[in-house]
Amino acid sequence: MNNKFQRKSSSARRRCFYLAGSFAVALFLPPFSSAGRADDAKSAEITLVHKERSLQPGEAVLVEMQSSQPLQNLHVEAFGRQFPAFPENGKMVWTGILGIDLEIKPGRYAMTVKGAASDGSSVTARKYLQIIGKKFPARHLSVDEKFVSPGKKALARIEAERKKVNAIFASVTPEKIWSGRFEPPVPGKVISEFGKRSIYNGKPRSPHSGVDLKGATGTPIRAPNAARVVLAEDLYYSGNTIILDHGLGLFSYLAHLSEYLVKEGDRVKPGDLIGKVGATGRVTGPHLHWTVRLIGTRVDPLSLIEILGERE
Ligand SMILES: [Zn+2]
Structure with missing residues (x-):
């Protein structure tokens, strides 16, 4: 400088x-x-x-x-x-x-x-x-107690996964892989909004860092934009998870899948079939959780769709 x-x-x-x-x-x-x-x-x-x-x-x-x-x-x-x-x-x-x-x-x-x-x-x-400040409402969820008070072995796994995922989100691929607008990975409406304070079995946990989109088990999940697959594996809280690197520090994180149809290193085009909706990990039922990370910040995927909405 x-x-x-x-x-x-x-x-x-x-x-x-x-x-x-x-x-x-x-x-x-x-x-x-x-x-x-x-x-x-x-x-x-x-x-x-x-x-x-x-x-x-x-x-x-x-x-x-x-x-x-x-x-x-x-x-x-x-x-x-x-x-x-x-x-x-x-x-x-x-x-x-x-x-x-x-x-x-x-x-x-x-x-x-x-x-x-x-x-x-x-x-x-x-x-x-x-x-301007924003007050996010709370959501109360009942899940298997192992997702609220994990045992020692699970905690070690959770910590290793957290480090791995955070290292991905901290990286910035200099290539701009995405282009144009972003599309929701499934057509279903939002059933749990971004940012809600999450209370699991009566205990407060991290705020909701993505949106939950409605979808029955087996619903096709499509790439919201072009990307490189940087993770496709089973994580403790997120279940079967795919992380897409759209380039320039922008990532999509898709969780709770019943199966993924891509592997680490794959290149995907917008709209490519990448997996199917499921109910794996810390969930109350089948849906797709979609998180967007941009240079480490947690932003509502719907805000990204909206600001890029009119672009070609
Ligand atoms: Zn969610």
């Missing part, structure tokens, strides 16, 4: 305008000290807009950036994380997706765009997001 650049922010030229329902702020920063350079090459200027269902915990946010010059690279920093961006229509229009994690606290957060122009000079733009 170029610190010289950060210090120049006070002399930055700012412009504000209203576009597509969002405020956009362009922040121009010269790549070098204005006193020390004789060349008058104009640095890239970036304007940005963001689109979302709401600025609340568990929401995905689409960030669209327009540069005045072609860029080599660009990313967005927010909530202490670095979200990749990708070019569209050449190197002047870039898109990124941010995740507002399920447990982010309400408040004002900076969203900073950073990158490099084709001449190597740094570019940046900043905007602030006001995150």
Whole structure:
């Protein structure tokens, strides 16, 4: 990171305008000290807009950036994380997706765009997001006690699986495998919403980090977008589980399957048959649990569908 650049922010030229329902702020920063350079090459200027269902915990946010010059690279920093961006229509229009994690606290957060122009000079733009709190309702579930108070042997297995899954979610495949919009993996309606506080047999557990979609055992599950299969195995809580790597730190996690029809390393296209709905793991009945992880953040899969809904 170029610190010289950060210090120049006070002399930055700012412009504000209203576009597509969002405020956009362009922040121009010269790549070098204005006193020390004789060349008058104009640095890239970036304007940005963001689109979302709401600025609340568990929401995905689409960030669209327009540069005045072609860029080599660009990313967005927010909530202490670095979200990749990708070019569209050449190197002047870039898109990124941010995740507002399920447990982010309400408040004002900076969203900073950073990158490099084709001449190597740094570019940046900043905007602030006001995150509004959200109260998630509770859900009470009755399951086999082994899923609420697991024994010592089960706890060791749970811990090993947790580490393995977290390592997958912490990885970022530089290739953008997904494209266009996301589609629900089964057509069934939502039977348990994202973010609900989960109380199993009267004991509070982790909040619901995905959506539960209705589906009878054997219902075909289709890839919500293009991906590489990075896990297909039986996990203690999730039962038969598939994790799809859509690239750029975006993952789908599909749980409680009766069977999976793909294996680790497989490439899948949008809509490919990958498994069947079941009732394996910690469940009260057959359904499909779908979690989306984006640079580690837990976001409602339906918010991802919505922000990308009109794209080709
Ligand atoms: Zn679920």
